[in-house]
Amino acid sequence: MKNAATELWPGQSVPLLKALHILTHNGGLNADSRRKLKQVQHLAQLIKPAIDDALKEKEQPVLADLGAGKSYLGFILYDLYFTTAGRGRVIGVEARAELIATAQKIAAESGFDRIQFVEGRIADAEVGAVDIVTALHACDTATDEAILFALRHEAKFVALVPCCQAEVARELESVKGPLDQLWRHGIQRREFGAQLTNVLRGLFLEAHGYKVRVTEFTGFEHTQKNEMIFAERHQRSNLRARAEFEKLATEIGASPKLLAFSP
Numbered sequence: 001m002k003n004a005a006t007e008l009w010p011g012q013s014v015p016l017l018k019a020l021h022i023l024t025h026n027g028g029l030n031a032d033s034r035r036k037l038k039q040v041q042h043l044a045q046l047i048k049p050a051i052d053d054a055l056k057e058k059e060q061p062v063l064a065d066l067g068a069g070k071s072y073l074g075f076i077l078y079d080l081y082f083t084t085a086g087r088g089r090v091i092g093v094e095a096r097a098e099l100i101a102t103a104q105k106i107a108a109e110s111g112f113d114r115i116q117f118v119e120g121r122i123a124d125a126e127v128g129a130v131d132i133v134t135a136l137h138a139c140d141t142a143t144d145e146a147i148l149f150a151l152r153h154e155a156k157f158v159a160l161v162p163c164c165q166a167e168v169a170r171e172l173e174s175v176k177g178p179l180d181q182l183w184r185h186g187i188q189r190r191e192f193g194a195q196l197t198n199v200l201r202g203l204f205l206e207a208h209g210y211k212v213r214v215t216e217f218t219g220f221e222h223t224q225k226n227e228m229i230f231a232e233r234h235q236r237s238n239l240r241a242r243a244e245f246e247k248l249a250t251e252i253g254a255s256p257k258l259l260a261f262s263p
């Protein structure tokens with residue numbers, strides 16, 4: 001068990017990290033929670049400029065964390081940035097009721113009154129204006145739901161770290177064509193399917209006027225799901241990117257269903 005003192009950022013709330021079970025009762029950090037803390041801190045660092053921008057633009061900016069799970073990310077962003085600013089809200093959307101109940105309890109005990117949790121599917125969530133969308137390891141097609149959520153809520157910033165992706169690999173099983181050697185074997189089909197999905201996600205966001213950066217999220221020692229798609233909206237649409245999206249999806253013969261109809 002490592003001493004956590006050197007792993008925490010200045011001002012990070014120790015009681016919060018204990019309530020989230022990232023730190024043990026004694027303030028220690030085991031290997032799993034250290035990994036989680038590192039991932040969330042890394043994302044917090046990458047997303048800080050977007051939060052600063054939103055705080056500059058709006059009196060009460062809103063960040064929505066989708067597929068929130070235990071809401072590590074939402075809580076840590078609130079603790080690091082929104083508490084210090086004294087304004088802005090965080091909304092966690094999560095399908096599992098028991099995780100929502102625990103998060104609400106932690107928020108109440110921490111005195112965090114500008115963080116709230118919505119139970120349900122990302123696809124059905126309507127939460128009013130949102131400036132920043134995050135989705136960390138939202139499973140399979142939940143990342144596509146997060147992209148559509150960002151469009152519905154006109155979010156300026158979107159930060160996605162996709163999780164496992166199976167839908168497109170399943171589609172590819174029955175696709176024949178000049179490139180089908182690329183997905184002949186199961187393991188390669190899964191990898192190619194995930195790669196194609198993320199390429200199409202980036203193009204889809206570009207088609208809707210976002211500037212997109214795709215980078216490594218954090219070292220592989222922390223997570224196997226290591227691609228980060230960061231998007232900032234700067235125009236309403238981009239016809240060139242839309243044409244590229246459609247060309248690639250048509251030429252390969254598969255695409256994420258939720259993104260199939262690029263409006």
Ligand SMILES: C[S@@+](CC[C@H](N)C(=O)[O-])C[C@H]1O[C@@H](n2cnc3c(N)ncnc32)[C@H](O)[C@@H]1O
Pocket residue numbers: 066067068069070071072073093094095096099120121122123135136137138139142145163
């Ligand atoms: C792998 S966990 C990641 C949790 C958290 N973002 C993290 O990184 O610690 C994915 C979470 O997304 C939730 N989820 C999956 N699909 C969802 C959907 N369509 N709508 C809402 N939540 C969803 C699951 O219940 C689960 O808690």
